[in-house]
Amino acid sequence: xxxxxxxxxxxxxxxxxxxxxxxxxxxxxxxxxxxxxxxxxxxxxxxxxxxxxxxxxxxxxxxxxxxxxxxxxxxxxxxxxxxxxxxxxxxxxxxxxxxxxxxxxxxxxxxxxxxx
Amino acid sequence: xxxxxxxxxxxxxxxxxxxxxxxxxxxxxxxxxxxxxxxxxxxxxxxxxxxxxxxxxxxxxxxxxxxxxxxxxxxxxxxxxxxxxxxxxxxxxxxxxxxxxxxxxxxxxxxx
Numbered sequence: 607x608x609x610x611x612x613x614x615x616x617x618x619x620x621x622x623x624x625x626x627x628x629x630x631x632x633x634x635x636x637x638x639x640x641x642x643x644x645x646x647x648x649x650x651x652x653x654x655x656x657x658x659x660x661x662x663x664x665x666x667x668x669x670x671x672x673x674x675x676x677x678x679x680x681x682x683x684x685x686x687x688x689x690x691x692x693x694x695x696x697x698x699x700x701x702x703x704x705x706x707x708x709x710x711x712x713x714x715x716x717x718x719x720x721x722x
Numbered sequence: 723x724x725x726x727x728x729x730x731x732x733x734x735x736x737x738x739x740x741x742x743x744x745x746x747x748x749x750x751x752x753x754x755x756x757x758x759x760x761x762x763x764x765x766x767x768x769x770x771x772x773x774x775x776x777x778x779x780x781x782x783x784x785x786x787x788x789x790x791x792x793x794x795x796x797x798x799x800x801x802x803x804x805x806x807x808x809x810x811x812x813x814x815x816x817x818x819x820x821x822x823x824x825x826x827x828x829x830x831x832x833x834x
Contacts, residue, residue, distance in 0.1 A: 639821065649811075649824040656820065664821065696765060710756050710771040711813075711822060715764060 608633045612697050612714035619687055619721055627682045627717050629697030635712075637700040638680040639664070640672065642693040643716075649696070655680055687721040694718050724749045724816045728825035735802055736833050743797040743828045745812035750790050753815040756822065757786050757797050760809045769810075770797070802832045 610631045619625055631638065639654040641664075651664030655674040669691055671683040680699075684691060695717045701709040725748045735741050745755070754773045758766040770779045770786040772795070778787040785798040795812055809829045813822040 646826075648826045649813075651821050654820060662820070694763070698766075710754070710768055711766075712768065713758070713766040718763065 608712070610697055610699050610712050610714040612695075612717050615715065615717060617717060617719050619719070621688055621721060622686050625684050625687060625719075627684075627695060627697075627719070629680045629682065629714060630678050631680075631697075631699040631712070632678065633699065633701070633712065634677065635699035636677070636702045638674065639698045639700075639711075640670070640680070640682045641696045641698065642666065642691075643696060644693050652682065652695075687719075689721050692719060692721050724752075724814060724819070724823045726812060726814055726823050726825040728810075728812060728828050730828060731826065732829040732831075734831040734833065737802060737804060739802050739832075740798070740800050741802055741830070743799070743810050743812075743830070745795040745797070745825055747793045747795075747814045747823070749816060750793055751817040752790065753817060755786075755788055755795050755812060755814045757784075757795075758811040758813065760811060760827065762809075766811065799830075802830075804832050804834050806830060806832050 613628045636657045640652040641649045650666045653672040655661045697714040698711045700711050727746045729744050756771045757769040760766050772779045772788045783800040788795045809827040811827045813824045815822050
């Protein structure tokens with residue numbers, strides 16, 4: 607089944623303890639992206655990747671890191687989490703954004719992160 | 723800057739009713755528009771994708787239209803069911819951005 611898989615689904619952690627949220631897709635998609643969703647603010651892009659070893663900042667990158675060493679994986683790293691990073695996180699992928707018209711997005715099921 | 727607005731923010735209808743959800747965007751320079759469904763605390767499920775050259779797309783009881791020049795899209799749901807209760811999000815892919823821009827969503831409740 608074609609899908610985007612995120613892990614973990616739920617995570618409670620303490621301030622300052624490094625964590626990684628994994629994202630993997632099995633569709634050979636070039637483009638991958640991370641979002642956070644907060645009440646009243648909607649979906650905001652954190653980082654995106656156009657292809658392997660190509661990443662760039664989105665609208666709210668502060669406090670996050672990403673890497674794209676393999677096409678299928680795009681982990682989100684919080685080096686020193688803070689309570690304001692408590693949110694619902696989504697990973698998404700798309701076949702490609704290089705071409706003149708764009709393909710749709712496929713989303714993962716989400717990771718609910720609580721930082722205390 | 724592309725902004726996407728969805729009205730109404732919430733909608734409650736009795737089962738069986740036909741309904742329309744609205745989405746508007748400020749810049750008509752888009753590649754496509756996508757409608758998603760989101761259940762509480764869950765991920766986004768793609769419902770329909772309309773390319774900028776298309777006027778509408780249909781899937782089962784769902785029909786989405788796109789009027790790019792006026793910056794509007796509608797999602798029509800026929801014969802609504804309680805299982806349709808969810809938040810519906812629209813998103814556009816602006817030409818100048820490497821991302822989609824999302825509306826805040828319409829929370830739909832279909833009462834039995």
